[in-house]
Structures are given as structure tokens and as C-alpha cells.
Amino acid sequence: MFDLGTHGGFIVAAYAFTALILGGLVANALRDRAAQTRALKRFGEERR
Secondary structure, three states: OOOOHHHHHHHHHHHHHHHHHHHHHHHHHHHHHHHHHHHHHHHHOOOO
């Protein structure tokens, strides 16, 4: 497909690691958003 030379393994591993980290950050942000939404709903119900 592409000729990455002698450092091809390192390049592919670096991209894979970066994708893994970015995926984890996105998942964490989505999880935190859901938790914050639940907390705001509870806060709104308590204030009534």
C-alpha cells in the first residue's frame, strides 16, 4: 500500500497509539457529559 521505509512499524504504532488515546479522551468526555447531565437533572428536581 504505502512504502514507509525501515521505520514503518514505528510510524504505524505511533498512529495506532494516538488513535487509542484520542478514542479514550472522547469516551471520557462523553461519559462525563452524561454524568453532568444526570447531576443537573437531580439538582433541578431538588430545587422545586
